[in-house]
Amino acid sequence: MLQTPPTRFAYLGPEGTFAEAALSSAVPPGEGVRQPVASVPAALAAVRAGEADAALVPFENSVEGSVPTTMDGLADGDPLVVVREVFLTVAFVLAARPGTALADVRTVVSHPHALAQTARTVAGLLPDVPALPASSTAVAARAVADGEYDAAVCAPIAAERYGLVPLAEDVADHPGAVTRFVLVSRPGALPEPTGNDKTSLVVVVADRTGALLDVLREFTVRGISLTRIESRPIRDRLWVYSFSLDCEGHVAEARVGEALAALHRVSEDVRFLGSYPRADGRTNRPVPGEAADAAFTEAGSWLARLRAGEV
Amino acid sequence: MLQTPPTRFAYLGPEGTFAEAALSSAVPPGEGVRQPVASVPAALAAVRAGEADAALVPFENSVEGSVPTTMDGLADGDPLVVVREVFLTVAFVLAARPGTALADVRTVVSHPHALAQTARTVAGLLPDVPALPASSTAVAARAVADGEYDAAVCAPIAAERYGLVPLAEDVADHPGAVTRFVLVSRPGALPEPTGNDKTSLVVVVADRTGALLDVLREFTVRGISLTRIESRPIRDRLWVYSFSLDCEGHVAEARVGEALAALHRVSEDVRFLGSYPRADGRTNRPVPGEAADAAFTEAGSWLARLRAGEV
Amino acid sequence: MLQTPPTRFAYLGPEGTFAEAALSSAVPPGEGVRQPVASVPAALAAVRAGEADAALVPFENSVEGSVPTTMDGLADGDPLVVVREVFLTVAFVLAARPGTALADVRTVVSHPHALAQTARTVAGLLPDVPALPASSTAVAARAVADGEYDAAVCAPIAAERYGLVPLAEDVADHPGAVTRFVLVSRPGALPEPTGNDKTSLVVVVADRTGALLDVLREFTVRGISLTRIESRPIRDRLWVYSFSLDCEGHVAEARVGEALAALHRVSEDVRFLGSYPRADGRTNRPVPGEAADAAFTEAGSWLARLRAGEV
C-alpha cells in the first residue's frame, strides 16, 4: 500500500481519452484530483516535479506495440516506479450529437490512428463520407459537439463527456485491441505483494555475444518467468544494449530480489521500474517449491549453520 | 542477387513520405515503377498478390519503436522475406509556398506525430500559431501547396515534390531519429552473403519458464549475436509466446543455418523473414574461428571420417 | 557390425581373472583366440600393434571407481574405440583343493584388494587364519592348486580353471560390486546402432570458468543425457582440462553426431572412444521427438528449401 494515497493524478489527456478511462478504472471516481496533460513526457515530468503524485500513461498496446515515449521516459531521468497496471479494451464508437442519424452524416473526424483502425467498418456504415484528421479522439468528439463535424470516432468516455450519442458501437475493424496503462509515482513504499505480481526492469548490458543469455539465466536459475522482453537502443551510448522486461513475482520475494541483486552486480546498469499486482486477468505460473520464499529462508539457515560449523 | 530484379515497387504512401525517400535511397531513381499504397497491410498484400514485386515499409523507429503492423504483417499470412534494409534519418522541415516568410505564417499543419516531435521548435519559430492535424506529412505538404494552410511540417522530399520551400530545416526537437525500413518480396533467391548480413526471424515457443533462454541458447552455442529481440503477443493462441528477432549472419552460413534448423526442431514454429546486407553503418562482430564456415566444414568431415571408422 | 570379427583377443590376465570372465560373457566360448597379458597398457599396445584384434580391459568399478590406466591408455596414443561394454558382478569365492574342509584351512591367500573386500566374511569363516598377499586373485588360486596355501579368495572362473572347489560363495563383505569392462579395437566399421547405445568421449578444454558448462550445453541443447563424467588431469599440459564422459546415443544418430562435431569445433580436442550397445541393464531415456533423427532430417530439408528461396 502506498504510504500516502496519491491524491493528484496526471494522465495523458485531453479529457475523454482512453487514459482517462483507464485512470477511472484504477482509481474510484471521486477519489483524488485528475489533471490531463499534453504528453507522456509532461505527465512524467509532473510527477518528478512533485506537481502530481502519480501519472497514468500508456505502456504498450496490442495493436500499436510498446509506447516508446513511456519506455524512454521511465528509463531516463529521476527514478519513477510503476505501482499499478491497468488493461483497457480499446472500444471505439461512432458518435454524433443527439438527433443525428447515420444518413445525416456528411463528415467523420478522429485521430488518424483511430481512423485507420476503423476504416473498413466506418466505410461500410458511411460510404463516401470523408474522414478528417483531428489531433486526438477526444478533440474530435469535442469538435463534433461544437458542430464542426457530424460524427467522431472516439472512446465511449469521450462521447459521454461531450454529450454525444453512439451511432454505432465497437467500430474497430479488429475488435479486442487492448492497451496496457501504468500508474507511476516517485519511489516510496512498494505495493504489497499479492502472490500475483509483476516486476518491471530495464537492464543495460555490454554489447557482446551471449550478454542477453546471461541476463535471462539470472531469472531462469531462480525459477522466474518473463512475460515481456524488448531490446531498446540507447541514445548516445555505443556498444551497450538495453533490455526492457517484465517478470513474474515481486521484488519483496526472495527469488526476484536475488535475481535483481545479481543483475545489479553483473550488468552495466539495472533500473527497477516497480513491482505491482498483475492485472491482465492471467495468473502467474505456480512458483516451484525450490524457488519459494520458504526454500530461500531454509537454505539461508542451512548456509548459516554450515558456515558456523554446525553441519 | 534477386533472380529477377523487382520492377514494381509498392511503398507506404502517399508520395512524399519518408518511405518514398527510403525507397529512393535503396533503389536508384529511374529504376522500376513505384506505387504508393495507403497502408502497410496494403503494401504487403500487393506483394503477396503479385501486383508488386517488392514493398518498402517501415520496420522500427528509434523514437516510435517497432511498427506493429509491419511486424504482424510479416509474421502472418503467406511468407514474405526482407531482401534489403534501409536506415533513414527522419529530418523534418518547416515548408511553405515560395514567397512566404515566417512572419506570414498563420497556420501550420502536419500529421499529429510530426507535430508532437517538432512542437517545441515550431512553437519557438511560430509563437501562437495554431498547429492543425493532417492524415500524413505528405498530405499536409499538398494542402499547403493547395493554399489551404500556410506551412507544413514534412519530409524534405515532400516539400520538393509539392513545390514548397523550407522556412526552417531540421525542426525536430530531438534530432537524429532514425527509421529502419525494409524492402520485402516473395520468397526467391536470397541476397548473396556479403560478410556483413543480418537475418530476421519470428520464433514461437510454448509458454514455460526458460523457453526464451532455450531459444537464445541455440544462437549462443553457435557464436551468433542478436541485434534485436522483442516478445510479441500472439492473437488467438493462448500459452504460446512469439519472439521477433534479428541476428548477425546469413542463413547461407553454416552457424546460422544450423541454428535455424535447431529452432525449427525445438520450437512451435519458426518463420524466416530473410537474410540481407546490414545497412545501419555498423559491422557485425568478428565471427569466432570455431563458428566460421570453415570450422563447420572441417568438423563435418571429421564426423564423416569418424562414422566411417577412419578416425 | 565389425567388418571382420576379431579373432585374437587380449585380456588383462592372468588366466582366471574377472577380465577373462568378462570376455567369456562378451564372446561365446570357442570363438577366437584369447591371450592373457600382464597389464592394461600391454593389452592396449597389443591391439595398437596389430598383435591382437581387440582387448578386454576394466573401465570402472562400482567399488574402486574408474580405472586410470584404461582411461589414460585410451586417451593417449593411437586411436582405439570401444565396441562393446560388459558388466560383471564381482563375486568372490573362498576356494580350496577338493577334499579340503573349512576346519582344515590354515592359510588363506589373495590379492590385497580382494582380501580387503572380503575381510569380515573370511574372518567369520576362518577365525585367526592368517591372510597372505598374492599378486592377483588368479595367482592365488594357482598357488592353492600347487599346494602352497590352503585356500584362496578368487573369482569362480579361477577356482574352476585351477581345479578348486568353493568352501563358501559370495564372500564379499558388500556384495553386488560390479565392474564395467570394455572391449576395444582399432577404428573400423562401428557397431550398428541398436536404439540403446552409449558413446564415450574425451574432451579437452581451455581452463576458464564455464568451460565445462559450454561442453555440457552442446549435449543439452540437443536433448542428449550424460551417464558419466569425470574431470581428468592432463600430463604435461598446464591450463587445459580434460573430461572423460559417456552419453546416451550413437554417433550415427544425428543429435550425437552434431554434438560431437560442435565439440570438435569449440574445444581444444575431442577424442571419440566409440559408440556401442548399452549393457548395464538400463534403457536410455526416450529421445524427445525434436531430437530424433526424423526431426533432424525434416529440419535439414526445411533449411535447404529456405536457402533455395522456396519457403
Added chain:
Amino acid sequence: MLQTPPTRFAYLGPEGTFAEAALSSAVPPGEGVRQPVASVPAALAAVRAGEADAALVPFENSVEGSVPTTMDGLADGDPLVVVREVFLTVAFVLAARPGTALADVRTVVSHPHALAQTARTVAGLLPDVPALPASSTAVAARAVADGEYDAAVCAPIAAERYGLVPLAEDVADHPGAVTRFVLVSRPGALPEPTGNDKTSLVVVVADRTGALLDVLREFTVRGISLTRIESRPIRDRLWVYSFSLDCEGHVAEARVGEALAALHRVSEDVRFLGSYPRADGRTNRPVPGEAADAAFTEAGSWLARLRAGEV
C-alpha cells in the same frame, strides 16, 4: 582456525605409508598424537566416534584416480569436513638392510600396485629377481628389516622407519605421480578464508537430461570455477545421480555461499565437505569484480534500499 587444535590424528597405516608422510608434512612433527589405522573407513570411523580429532586419508591420485573408499566414506554417514589438503609426490625407493649391495638381492617385495608402478626400473636394476607381494609397502619394508626378504619397494619414510637404506631412489617408471591427501574432522569452526581456498561438495540430483548442467550453472552464474568433477553412482537409489566436485573459493565468501544455498534449494541433496586452503601449488583464478564479496555487499544494500522504496 580450528577451535581446538586436533591433538589425536588417525592416518591410513601402517606406519611408514605415504599417508604418514603426508600427515608429517601437514602437521609439524611432535605436534599431536598419531595413530595408524587399518583402512580409510576405520580412519573416518575413529573421527566420527570421537576417538580421533582428525584423520589423514588419500583422496585422489594422479595415477590411480580418485579413492572411492574416501569419496564414499565422506559422502555417507555422519558429516565430516576437510580442513586441509596435502599433495605428496609419490617417490618410491628400493631399500635394503644396511650392508646389502644390489648384487646381493635375491628377492624384492612390495604391494602389488607399487611393484606395478616400478616394474621396468626394478627389472633393470635386478634382472631375474622375483618380485613378491606384500599387503602394503610399509609391511614390505618391515619384512625386509625382519630378514624375510632382501629388498623392498617402499616410501622413503618406511625405509627410514625400519632402518633400511636405499639401493636406488625414485624407482617409479613414470616419476611425478602425486597423491592428494585430505585431513578431515568433525564439523566445527571452518578454516579461515585465505583468498586461495577450495570447497568440496557432493551434490545429488534427479536423473533427468540437463540436471548436471543446472548444477554447473549455479557456479557459472556466480563466477566460480570448478577444479574437479566426477559423477558417482549412488548405492540403493535408482534414478538419482551424485556428483563429487571441488570449486574455487571458500563458503564464507558470498558467491560460494549463495551457490551452495542455491544447490541446497534445487538439488535432492548437497553435502558440504569443507572449505580449506588450496595446496596444489596453483592459484585460484582472479575473482571477477562482479563476483567479489564487495559486489555482493553493495548489491545487497542496493536491493534493501529498493525494497524500502528509497531508489
